[in-house]
Amino acid sequence: MTLRDFYFDLPRKCIARYPSPERGKSRLMILDRPSLRRKHHMVEDLPELLASGLCGPQPLLVFNNSRVRRARLPGISLATGAAVDFLLLNPLDRHTWKVMVPRTRRRKPGSRYRFEGNLEGEIVEGPVVKDPADEDGGFRFLRFDVPVDDTWLDLHGHMPLPAYINRRAEAIDGERYQTVYADRTAGAALGPGASAAAPTAGLHFTGELLKALDRAGLEKTFITLHVGLGTFLPVRTQDIKEHVMHEESYSISAGAARQINAAGASGRKIIAVGTTSARTLESAWAGEAGTGKIKTGELRAGEGRTSIFIYPGYRFKAVDALLTNFHTPGSTLLMLASAFAGQGYSKPLAGRDLILETYADAIREGYRFFSYGDAMLII
Numbered sequence: 001m002t003l004r005d006f007y008f009d010l011p012r013k014c015i016a017r018y019p020s021p022e023r024g025k026s027r028l029m030i031l032d033r034p035s036l037r038r039k040h041h042m043v044e045d046l047p048e049l050l051a052s053g054l055c056g057p058q059p060l061l062v063f064n065n066s067r068v069r070r071a072r073l074p075g076i077s078l079a080t081g082a083a084v085d086f087l088l089l090n091p092l093d094r095h096t097w098k099v100m101v102p103r104t105r106r107r108k109p110g111s112r113y114r115f116e117g118n119l120e121g122e123i124v125e126g127p128v129v130k131d132p133a134d135e136d137g138g139f140r141f142l143r144f145d146v147p148v149d150d151t152w153l154d155l156h157g158h159m160p161l162p163a164y165i166n167r168r169a170e171a172i173d174g175e176r177y178q179t180v181y182a183d184r185t186a187g188a189a190l191g192p193g194a195s196a197a198a199p200t201a202g203l204h205f206t207g208e209l210l211k212a213l214d215r216a217g218l219e220k221t222f223i224t225l226h227v228g229l230g231t232f233l234p235v236r237t238q239d240i241k242e243h244v245m246h247e248e249s250y251s252i253s254a255g256a257a258r259q260i261n262a263a264g265a266s267g268r269k270i271i272a273v274g275t276t277s278a279r280t281l282e283s284a285w286a287g288e289a290g291t292g293k294i295k296t297g298e299l300r301a302g303e304g305r306t307s308i309f310i311y312p313g314y315r316f317k318a319v320d321a322l323l324t325n326f327h328t329p330g331s332t333l334l335m336l337a338s339a340f341a342g343q344g345y346s347k348p349l350a351g352r353d354l355i356l357e358t359y360a361d362a363i364r365e366g367y368r369f370f371s372y373g374d375a376m377l378i379i
Helices: 043-051 150-154 172-177 200-204 207-215 253-267 277-282 332-341 348-366
Strands: 027-032 037-042 060-064 072-077 083-091 096-100 112-115 118-125 140-144 221-225 248-252 270-273 302-307 321-325 375-378
Touching: 027 172, 037 043, 043 207, 060 277, 083 140, 083 321, 200 321, 207 221, 207 277, 221 253, 221 270, 221 277, 248 348, 253 270, 270 277, 277 302, 277 321, 277 332, 321 332, 332 348
Parallel strands: 027 375, 060 221, 060 270, 270 321
Antiparallel strands: 027 037, 072 083, 072 112, 083 096, 096 140, 112 118, 118 140, 221 248, 248 302, 321 375
16 A cells, blocks of 8 residues: 555645634534445534434443643744744653754754743754654754743643644634643643644534533543644655554543443444544554454553554454544545445455545535544444
């Protein structure tokens, strides 16, 4: 499989540059893999659809409750006066962060920058151990003159909108590029942590929609994966099997593991809300893919790190249905959706073909794509 296998033409008008006027008022396409049928609904219809048996009796929805860090930090080069945007990925200590920055090779150790809040920082030499996924030297390490933590970033940082949105973050993004159930303490056992991008399938849910799921008798639980470059860094190798995913940290509580294992053992469907939830479940599942309704193996509670790369040919062990957005061409997210759509088919690219046919239908029907776009439930 090559990277070009996962490209498709997308009119620019289909890219959602802003969220829907009201959270939860997004469209929902249902893709039924066995029948190859597609149906059109609204996200707010989800409780009624699931209660009616769309995914079998009493499915369990699994959400990623990681919080998006205000991780974009605009700066000014003290040497040239040029504006530079840094994306803070994770802290090494109270002063030093691993960062992503444009024109990386120009950012030499000793380069200094000024930021909001009367803060200065300097590019420093990184760890001796090389990141195996950093083939092009795409990262730097930025040491600030004073400690920089999430409290400081809440005051001076900006929401890290994806580049394809093609605008600066605005006031609305502070609320809408964050799930309503984001938990500042999620994954606390892993140390300081938050996401550098939103788990976007969760952006559709409102507090009222979550209550509607409860009223419909539908069970839900929360796990944590701190979204980083493993989720959104582009694939640069033509042979997709050569792509190396960056590690991301995850956490699954004992209570969540018990809920998920009980559902799997009783034959109830597990619905991953978003690709990050799916990757976490598949990473922490101990056992092989089952052939019947009852799952083999179980989900392990605890903290861990994952660099799992799911592409067509992968057999899912934990996930029975996937709620996700419409993804960018050539992305690992599109490859994961293609892999899930292809479950049960003998040809590895059958799922890719089904997803691209579905995307073509979505374009004809005027669905909105990417982070602020509409949703699809693959069953």
